[in-house]
Amino acid sequence: QQKVQQSPESLIVPEGGMASLNCTSSDRNVDYFWWYRQHSGKSPKMLMSIFSNGEKEEGRFTVHLNKASLHTSLHIRDSQPSDSALYLCAASAQGGRALIFGTGTTVSVSP
Amino acid sequence: EAAVTQSPRSKVAVTGGKVTLSCHQTNNHDYMYWYRQDTGHGLRLIHYSYVADSTEKGDIPDGYKASRPSQENFSLILELASLSQTAVYFCASSRDNQDTQYFGPGTRLLVL
Numbered sequence: 001q002q003k004v005q006q007s008p009e010s011l012i013v014p015e016g017g018m019a020s021l022n023c024t025s026s027d028r029n030v031d032y033f034w035w036y037r038q039h040s041g042k043s044p045k046m047l048m049s050i051f052s053n054g055e056k057e058e059g060r061f062t063v064h065l066n067k068a069s070l071h072t073s074l075h076i077r078d079s080q081p082s083d084s085a086l087y088l089c090a091a092s093a094q095g096g097r098a099l100i101f102g103t104g105t106t107v108s109v110s111p
Numbered sequence: 112e113a114a115v116t117q118s119p120r121s122k123v124a125v126t127g128g129k130v131t132l133s134c135h136q137t138n139n140h141d142y143m144y145w146y147r148q149d150t151g152h153g154l155r156l157i158h159y160s161y162v163a164d165s166t167e168k169g170d171i172p173d174g175y176k177a178s179r180p181s182q183e184n185f186s187l188i189l190e191l192a193s194l195s196q197t198a199v200y201f202c203a204s205s206r207d208n209q210d211t212q213y214f215g216p217g218t219r220l221l222v223l
Contacts (some may be wrong), residue, residue: 032209034211036128041217042216043201043214043216043217044154044201044214045212045214046212047209047210054218088154091210092208095168096211097156097159097211098142098144098156098159098169098208098210099156099208100156101146101153101154101155102153103152103153104153
């Protein structure tokens with residue numbers, strides 16, 4: 001069964017600092033990666049998705065993808081207290097059933 | 112934005128009792144999903160459906176049944192609730208299996 005591994009499990013970042021999160025899939029058929037953000041007590045919401053090699057930037061958030069290694073990373077610059085949340089990585093494969101989620105990285109931004 | 116609602120929002124059930132969780136979406140999406148979330152386990156897929164009157168098993172289907180009577184509605188049924196089924200349950204919908212999933216607010220289930 002496909003696995004999605006995320007690291008680190010948790011991360012403390014000073015306000016204004018950079019947070020870097022990692023995600024790797026073990027399934028060679030994966031062709032799409034997703035990042036969801038879940039604030040405490042809320043439901044997950046899609047943050048960014050990527051399917052092409054390289055980088056994608058949206059505001060303070062940047063996602064990288066290396067398809068050869070099936071590794072994606074999410075970088076949050078100028079971190080704000082509102083960025084404190086659980087970040088879930090998910091992967092999907094053409095013809096696959098549904099997204100497979102990792103166990104997440106908890107980010108805490110300290111003022 | 113896509114709308115997915117769940118009911119009830121929280122429930123206390125007794126061991127061995129029957130529990131039904133309901134999900135409704137107004138997005139005209141074909142795919143609907145049920146996940147459970149436990150601390151340290153992220154989101155785990157229980158059942159999903161891509162067409163009315165048909166459901167598929169996810170990764171942890173044991174102890175759960177699902178029903179999709181219409182495109183808009185998807186239910187999760189625990190016939191004999193057990194302590195281990197205490198968790199937060201999320202419903203989600205998407206246009207297809209490689210499209211953004213929109214989640215409902217979740218149902219917090221406590222089995223005593």
